[in-house]
Amino acid sequence: MPMDRRTLIRRTAAVTGGTALGGLAAPALAADEPAPGESGSSLETAGGATVLPADGRYAPLTTGNNMRFAARPDYIKMIKSTADAAKALGDAVRAGKRVVARSGGHCFADFVSHPDVKVILDFSELNRVGYDPAMRAFSVEPGARLLNVYESLYKGWGVTIPGGTCYGVGIGGHVAGGGYGLLSRRHGLVVDHLYAVEVVVTDAAGNTRVVRATREANDPDRDLWWAHTGGGGGNFGLVTRYWFRSPGATGTAPGAQLISPPSNVLVNAVGIPWSQLDEQGFTRLLKNYGAWFEANSAPDSRNRHLNSILNISSQANGVIGMFTQVDATVPGAAQLMDEYLSAVTAGTGARARALDRPNGELPAMPQLAAARQLPWLQATRLIGTSNSTLNDPTMRGAHKSGYLRANFTDAQVAAVYAAMTDPGYRNARTMLVLFPVGGQVNAVAPDATAYPQRSASLKMLFQTFWNDPAQDATHLGWLRGFYGRFFAATGGVPGLGGQSDGCYVNYPDTDMADPAQNTSGVPWHALYYKDNYARLQQVKKRYDPGNVFRHGLSVTLPKN
Known part of the structure; x- marks a missing residue:
């Protein structure tokens, strides 16, 4: 106008x-946006x-x-x-x-x-x-x-x-x-x-x-x-x-000029009861999930239209939650959803049910026990606004991250099972959240952007929440122990370029710069930035020569 x-x-x-x-x-x-000051301010x-x-x-x-x-x-x-x-x-x-x-x-x-x-x-x-x-x-x-x-x-x-x-x-x-x-x-x-x-x-x-x-x-x-x-x-x-x-x-x-989302998405939310899982069934569940996304992580995978968050909550929560979304406009979307759900639960001995309670990153969504089609924006609002944990104004938390390029090892699955069924740590707001990557994330070269993890199949978020400041040491110590055991084969942190591939910088963790916690010998900046760090240092030298912008994991000025 x-x-x-x-x-x-x-x-x-x-x-x-x-x-x-x-x-x-x-x-x-x-x-249709009013100009600044139109109200006289x-x-x-x-x-x-x-x-x-x-x-x-x-x-x-x-x-x-x-x-x-x-x-x-x-x-x-x-x-x-x-x-x-x-x-x-x-x-x-x-x-x-x-x-x-x-x-x-x-x-x-x-x-x-x-x-x-x-x-x-x-x-x-x-x-x-x-x-x-x-x-x-x-x-x-x-x-x-x-x-x-x-x-x-x-x-x-x-x-x-x-x-x-x-x-x-x-x-x-x-x-x-x-x-x-x-x-x-x-x-x-x-x-x-x-x-x-x-x-x-x-x-x-x-x-x-x-x-x-x-x-x-x-x-x-x-x-x-x-x-x-x-x-x-x-x-x-x-x-x-x-x-x-x-x-x-x-x-x-x-x-x-920018991508368009699907007009409609097919969405499903289920809870997998802990009461139906022994260690063998739990192992099968994680291995099924990891194998499916490892097999479908190529940039041109026909299944890149499906994404699914698996929220492995503590046994104290009662269920493991999973939310799955598929572009409903893709031919065969319903069949893809059914095949995926069957592949993840196969051989576990557990039967998925309605997700009838908040489950860490996921809200209660009992209406989605059977997959249904929703407009994309409505589905985005549904999962985005109902996180009871992150909406708690008294929440205290600890967080760690890691990438996997290949499926979970037996030792890693055993570490997750032991942590989530630990009788000495009964916290319903503890979880390992699995976010599939791959697909078009892996279509970009590792040095084309500063984000270097371009060959992973899963991104993991280890986290626990509580409210009482007096319990900080207990919860943080527990999470550190779990994380260290999960990555015991690579010095307590995600190794680089093998089965695992470092950490996600948007889930920052200053323990990675602490030699008492990171015993791998791999510096924190390699875990987050891999080979891109030296170039980031040169950008720092040019645009922030006085090191004005700094924090616990900030890019440092180069020595020359």
Whole structure:
């Protein structure tokens, strides 16, 4: 629709107010989105609020999703624009204050909520989604939550990104580590569709500049784009905008620039009762599941249209949960679903039933005991918004990760069974979550993006949750023991290039940098970044020479 001169001035001011940004254009907006300031508010030009310790908002803004970690910053700055971010960063650096950025607050480690942090820059209010015709790409600001991104892209243009299932994750951190979801076996990772990134960077003196880096081969800042395709959050600068355009997209129509999800999906949720499983049956279940995805991990696998989360909950929960989704528009979708479910449960002695209780990452979904067809967006809302564990505001948790390139070994299955049936640890909110990868995730070369695990079949999330701070040592110690036993053959951590293949940086675990926990001799950065780490260090040297952006697993400056 036409834009009058007054609206154009307002929108431009939202970006340029307060700091010179070298002529950057205003953020792209959806056609029906009101211009900043239309209600008379001056927040867009004045910048976001500064929250001090005496402010009632301070306490909830010092923590994220995991209550194990809390910061005591001098202040929290709410960021409203790129100019706001640049000024806030420069002010903090010149004052000698350690500064960190937060988008959704779902970091599993203490990268943001750390006692040494003096300034938190909170991007949750920088959250617009729109189409940018000049970039021929979709613009998403870092504070946008995943479900809001999906709804905006799909309702506005019929497109999406293959992101995660947890609705509250902020896009800022999700993209930086790679970004994985139920559509990834079919469409790859989120970063495989990242076209450009806007980053506020700084030198050691606190001088800031805004860099817009694209994947174009002739872009002099292309390495900064590359570093944000799996190089982890909090390493190089402040991301203020991402642009998404799928590789090979042609023309100028917005709906042709990004992948479209299936209009309908076939979904199924079941619980496999622990009461029906002995160790032999449990072993068969895990081996069946691992074998199916190992056999169907090739990029061109006809079964890449199916994805299935297996939530191996503790015996104290009562059931092992499994959620399966298939593109309903693919010929033979119902047959594929039936064959898969039969293959996973074959020979276990157990009969799948309705998932009638929350099961770790999965909500109760008794209505899906028999597979049924749902519109894609409805299915995405269903699994994304009902996680009772992650919606608990008093939740404390510990998390570890690993990739498998080949099926579970007998020793690994035995370790899982012993942990989940441990009579001395009866915690219904303990689980090993299995996320299949492969398919189009494995169609990309390991060095084409910063995300290097391009030959795996499964991604694993080891986690346990509790509420009482006095029990931290008990729960953390138990999880460390389980993880160490699972990877005992490779020094207590996932080995590289063999049956296992390192860790996922979006599930960060500072134990990997602790020689008391990682006895493998493999450095933490190899577990997360493999051979891509040296290149990430060179990007760090160029764009963050003062090491302003740092945390427990941050990319370090090279020695030369």
